[in-house]
Amino acid sequence: MKWSEVRQLFPERCVLIEVLKSKTIGRERVIDEMSVIDQFENGNAAWKVYKKLNAENQSRELYIFHTNNEEIKVIEQPYIGVRRRV
Numbered sequence: 036m037k038w039s040e041v042r043q044l045f046p047e048r049c050v051l052i053e054v055l056k057s058k059t060i061g062r063e064r065v066i067d068e069m070s071v072i073d074q075f076e077n078g079n080a081a082w083k084v085y086k087k088l089n090a091e092n093q094s095r096e097l098y099i100f101h102t103n104n105e106e107i108k109v110i111e112q113p114y115i116g117v118r119r120r121v
Contacts, residue, residue, distance in 0.1 A: 064109035
């Protein structure tokens, strides 16, 4: 499913999606195909389900977006580890 289809099917909702097909251009993750796992009224409810699914299988590429956004943009950032004070 494309983002435009998701927006039409779930207007003014938070959606938890799983990426089916994507590519990286520069530092931006371009999502070509996605599957809607669930829809929510608010981000807090979506976040609870996201954390549960991510804990079960961290290899799944999951994101939460609000369908009010005309476009979605994911910027990849390298993991720099945990910093602690000396």
